[in-house]
Amino acid sequence: MKHANRIITALILIFLYIPMAVLIVASFNTGTDITEFEGFTLQQYVRLFQDDKLLGLLGNSLLISILASGIATVFGTLAAVGINSLNPKLRKLVMSLTDIPMTNPDIVTGISLSLLFVFVGTTMLGQKESLTFWTLLIAHITFNLPYVILNVMPKLKQMDASLTDAAMDLGCTPVQAFFKVTLHEIMPGVISGAIMAFTMSLDDFVISYFVTGNSFITLPVEIYSYVKKPVAPKVYALFTLLFLLIFVLMAAMNLMQLRADQKRKETRVRVETEGMKVFKRLVAVTAAAALVIGCGWLILHPAEEKVTLNVYNWGQYISEGQDDTIDVIAEFENAYPWIDVRYSTYSDNETMYTKLSGGGITVDVIIPSDYMVARLIAEGMLLELDFSNIPNYAYVDEAFRNTAYDPENKYSVPYTWGTVGIIYNTKYVDEADVTGWELLWNKKYDDKILMFGNSRDAFGIAQYLLGYDVNTTDPAELRACANKLKEQRPMVQQYIMDEIFAAMENEEAWIATYYAGDCLTMMENNPDLAFYFPQEQGFNMFIDAMCIPTCCQEKEAAELFINFLCDPWISGQNMNALGYSTPISAAKDYMDPEMVESELAYPSEEILVNATSYAYLPEEITQLVEALFQEATKLID
C-alpha cells in the first residue's frame, strides 16, 4: 500500500512537471522542431534578449503584476481587517461576496469589467480611449483582492484578539497597534496573498484581453495572437525564465516559512533580531522604490510630444526584423520621427470586429480580410481614405482595384493576398487521385484527411465541389453543402486550423486544405508534401486590406503608414519575411527570386481564372451557415 502511494505520488509529479520539462528542453534546442532535439544552444536566450518588443511586453507584464499585487495586498489586508471586525453574521455575508469574483468565470468578469470601463470612460467621461493601462491595472487589482483577503483572513482569525487590546492598552493608537502587532501576526498570510496575487496577475489572459486597449499589452495577450504561425523558440526561452522566476519565488517563500518555524523553537539572539529588522526595512524600501519608479515611469513615459499611431493587425503579420529581415515599424518611425507606433494584434477577423464594435479603444489602422471589409463598410465603421496622402497606391496592381468588397476603392488599400488549395503527402497519396476537391472525400484515405475548422472555408470547399456560388444565400444550396460535409465527416481525422502545421509535417495526416502561404512553409519543412490548385472547380482567393476605422484619432498619420506599406521596397522586404503574396508587382524586384517564381505564391492568370473571393453575407445567412456547419461536423455520440 505504501509502495502504491509512492508510485502514484511520483506519477502525479511527473505528470505535472513533464510539460515544463519539454518546454525547458525545447528552449535549449538548436532546431525549431519540438519533437527532435538537434543540439544544445543558448541562441534562443540571446535572441530573446535582443528582442526589445518581447522584453518590453515582459516588462509590461511584470509592471502590471507588481503594481496590481502590491496595491491589492495593501487594500486586501486592510479590507480583511475591516471584515474581521464586523459582527459574525455580516462578516459571513461580506466574505461570501468577496469570494464570488474568484469562482466567477474569468470571461464573465472580463466582459463585465470591460462594459463598465467603456460605459464610464466613453459615455460618462467622454473619453475617446477608455480602455488603457489604468483600466487594466484596476481590473487586475479587482481580481487580485479576493486572493489577498482569502489568505489574510485565517491569520486574523487565529490571532488572539486581546493582542490588539494589549497594544492599545500600552499606548498604541489603533493604527500603531496594527503596524506594531497585528501586521507581524498576519505577515505570513499577507506574503502568501501577495505572491498568489502576483502569479495570478502575471498569467492572466482572459480578463486582460477584454479590459485592455492597444496602448498597453501584456505578454499572455500578445502570445495568444501568435497562433497564426508556430511559436518562435525564443518564446520557449522566455517561458523557461518565467517558470524559473515563479519557482524561485515559491521556494523562497517556503524556505522563509521553514526558517521561521525553526527559529520559533530556538532561543533567539538579539543581534539576529537587529539583522532581521534591517533586512525587513531593506525589503520595504526596495518595494516602495520600485513602486515609485514604476508609477513615475508610467506618468512620465507618455509625456513625449509625439503623435501616437495605433495599428491593430493579425498576429505575426508584419516583418519584425528577425533573421536578417527589416523591422517595418522601426523603419516607419525612422522615416517619420514624430510618429510613435503602438502596435497590437488579433487572431482573427471576428475578434477584431468584436473589439472594435465594443468601443472604448482607439485604433487608427486595421487590416481585415475582404468579406470583413465589406461588413465594416456596410455598418459604417470605416472612414473614407484621402488618396492624396497615399501616392503609393499607384503601385497597386489593376487586379486588386475595384474589388467586390470595395467596388469604388474608397475605403481600403490591399496589403497581401493569397489562395486556398490542397496539400498532400506524395509518399502516401496516389497522384492519379489528385484531381480536385473530391480528394478530400476519397474513402481510400479514410481517417488521414484534415478539414477546415471554420464554417466559411469549409462551406466554400463544398460549394466549389458542387459547383455553387461561394456567396450563395440560397438555403437549399447551403443544405446540400451541409449534406456533402456530413458525408465527409466519417473520413475526417480532425477539423483544425493552426494545428495543421504539426499534423502534416509529422505525417499524422496525409491530405488537407489550407492557405497557400502557410502550405509553402509546411513544404519547406517536409519535402514530401505537395500542393494542388483545383483550378477547374475553383478555389478561394482572399485579400487582406488596410483600412481606417471610425474610431481613428490620427487619420493623416494612418494614411502615411498605409502609404509607407505600399512602398515597393518595403512591401518586397515585408512579403519576403511573411511568405504571403504582394498586390504590388513592383515589389517583386526586391524579393527573393525563388519566392517570386513560386506558382504557389503567385499563381498565373490561367490558374486564377476560376478563383473567387468571399463577399459579406447577410447576418441570418452567416448564422445559418454556422449552425449547419456545427450540425454537419458534430462528433457522433
Place this chain on the structure above:
Amino acid sequence: MAKELIRLQDLVMEFDGERILDGINLYFNDHEFLTLLGPSGCGKTTTLRIIGGFLTPTSGKVLFDGKEVNDVPPYQRQVNTVFQRYALFPHLDVYDNIAFGLNVAKVDKQEIHDRVHEMLGIVGLKGYENRRVESLSGGQQQRVAIARALVNRPKVLLLDEPLAALDLRLRKDMQNELKRIQQAMGITFIYVTHDQEEALSMSDTVVVMDKGRIQQIGRPEDIYNEPKNAFVADFIGESNILDGTMLADYKVRFFGRNFECLDKGFAPNEPVDVVIRPEDIDIVPPEQGHLVGTVTSVTFKGLNYDIICEFRGFKWLIQTTDFHPVGATIGILLNPEDIHIMKKSEYSGMFGDYSSYSAEYDELTEDAGNEED
C-alpha cells in the same frame, strides 16, 4: 482617608438589547486592592473593560480624578491591563515585550533599559531578557504580562482573571506574589475573578456582583461574616440558608424552635433568611442537641469531612473533623454567634439547601466561572 481615583456613576451597559450592567455605582481609592467577584456573566469583566477604555458604557459616567473619561481611548488612559491569556506579543522577546509601552511613548533608551531591568527584578525574571515568550512557562508568561503593564507606572492596574489559566499550586504562589508586588509598587489594583478564595485572601475590598448589579461591597471578613443576601452567603463559602421569623431583637424562630442571635433592627415577626455556616455547627450527642438528624452522606475533604445531615426533610451541610458514619443519629448545637440573619431578597429560597448536594458540585461551578467572556 485614602484619595479617590476612579468613580463609576450609574453605569449601564447593553449589548443587542441585553442589559449586562444595571446601574453600577462604585469608587476606587489610591493604593487599594479591589476585587470584582462574581459568577460568569455577572458583568465584572465588562466593568473592567469599561475602566480600561475598551468599551463605552450605554449610559452613566466613568470619572478619573473627577474628570469624565467616557470617550477617552485606551491608549490615553493612565491604566494598564493584565489580560486573561496574557496577550504577550509572540514576535518580541521578553525584553521587547516589557519595553513595548515605553518604546511607544518614545522614552529614552537608557531609561527603558533601567526600568525594564528593574521590573525583571521585581517579577523575578532576571536573566530571561532574550528568551522568546513562547518558550516560557505559564507562570513566567504571567510575570512578563504583569511587568509589561507595570513598567509604564500606571496609576491603576487592571487584572482580568490573570491566574485562571494556571494550575492550583502556581495560582497560590502567584496570589502571594501579586499582593507583594501591589504593596511594593503602591498602586491601585482592580482585580476580576470568580474565585471567592482568591478574592478573600488578596483584597482590601471585595465587590460581589451578580446579574449586572452590585450585591455587596466590603472588607473580606465583613463579606464572609455578614453576607447581605442569600446570593452572597452562598457564593462566598458554603451556607445553610433557612426560612425564619424575627420574633424580636436578638430572637429568631426557625425549625419550630426559638434561638438567640446577635442581630436586631427588624420589624416584629418579619420573615428573614437565616444563615448558618457549615464550619460553625457543633456536633453533640443526640440528647444534648438543639436539633437531631441523620447523616445521609460523608465526603472526606482532607482537612475535614463534609457531612450531609437531614433534619425533618431539610438537608444541611456540616463540616467537622470528627467522622460520623452514614445512618448515624447526631445532635447539633447552635450558639448565638453562629446564626446570621438577612433580610429577604430576590435570592431567598434559591440557595442554601443541600438536598441535591454532590461532591462534584464545587468543580462544576468553578468550570462555569472559567468560561466567562
